[in-house]
Amino acid sequence: MLIGKVVGSVVATRKDEKLESQKLLLVQVHDHNNKAKDQYVVAADSVGAGPEDMVLYATGSSARQTRITEGKPVDAVIMAVVDSWDLGGANVYEKWS
């Protein structure tokens, strides 16, 4: 999994029938030091993530292992909202600070 920030959402009316009512969020990838990278992914959301939330996303067939993405043409899913992480013993990100 990689860490990213929810920075937007994508609207699509004409889509595969399995994607009806599937929320698609734009996630900017962050590195382990919480620096934004010039890289993004559009991910399905299985946890109700909101704007600016730091999240974890999984890709590939693993993205279809949640109840809402099972069997769907979706290759990335947000499976957790990140509360905090540390690196080398020091806190890097704290949601509630």
Added chain:
Amino acid sequence: MLIGKVVGSVVATRKDEKLESQKLLLVQVHDHNNKAKDQYVVAADSVGAGPEDMVLYATGSSARQTRITEGKPVDAVIMAVVDSWDLGGANVYEKWS
């Protein structure tokens, strides 16, 4: 998923039998700011995308989760035509503007 623009199509007469009548589109990858990247993918089309359409495509085994790609040797599929997306609260792309 990533966002791309339909920029062309690929014609192939000699192909795996499962690919008969499978439309194959050339998609140029765009970044989250809608800037074209020097990167492309050839994708099957499950939604009837047209030239210049902005689309979402899924890769890997997820590309085989649509009715038209199931069980086929296809590793990328267009599964949505993008109407719009926003980034940090600002609209980046609007199909009908």
Added chain:
Amino acid sequence: MLIGKVVGSVVATRKDEKLESQKLLLVQVHDHNNKAKDQYVVAADSVGAGPEDMVLYATGSSARQTRITEGKPVDAVIMAVVDSWDLGGANVYEKWS
């Protein structure tokens, strides 16, 4: 899928038993403008591609969706010989020109 050119072949006597009589071709990746990239892949061949042919190849589990690669430790397959493709309305490659 990506586009590539068949530039060689790989010979291997000692190999997994499932790969007996499996032809393995060396494919150089080309970009959407038909410029050769400094990147290659060794792919199984499901369509009888020949030297210098422009081909489409699929990777990952999708590479195992042809009759000749099913269930085999093969992560790339040539599933089509390209006749032509266009980009932005202009022809980029034409096999028989």
Added chain:
Amino acid sequence: MLIGKVVGSVVATRKDEKLESQKLLLVQVHDHNNKAKDQYVVAADSVGAGPEDMVLYATGSSARQTRITEGKPVDAVIMAVVDSWDLGGANVYEKWS
């Protein structure tokens, strides 16, 4: 698989139900000469790895082949703690030296 060092951990309260009690570690990727790369992955832990441990991790659907990750939306798993490795006949890393 790639080699990495356990450099931290990620805490997430709101997550997919299948991830309850799943430990998520931050792993920095190392190259074959044991030099840290500017690349990381968040991985599930199937072996009880500790801080600073050098580990092997597997990605994609292979990450779901352990007892603790089976069927879960997890695309990376630590499946071994590395004791040592050699390169060209010379020892590169020795855990107990």
Added chain:
Amino acid sequence: MLIGKVVGSVVATRKDEKLESQKLLLVQVHDHNNKAKDQYVVAADSVGAGPEDMVLYATGSSARQTRITEGKPVDAVIMAVVDSWDLGGANVYEKWS
């Protein structure tokens, strides 16, 4: 598949139970001209490859299609020892020359 050279091996005592007695080799990736790249992978060995052997390896779920890797948390497997390959009609590598 990609071509690589066996340059070492990895020892791991604490590992997922499915990996007992699984040999793990360090493979340096080579390009199509047989030039070593600054890239490696740790791969399971299904063919009894030895030090300095040029090999082919497969990644992803395809790496689990050999008898010794089936169902295991392994995302790369050596499935062939390369005897030779040619590029544009010229021999690039010959094992027995």
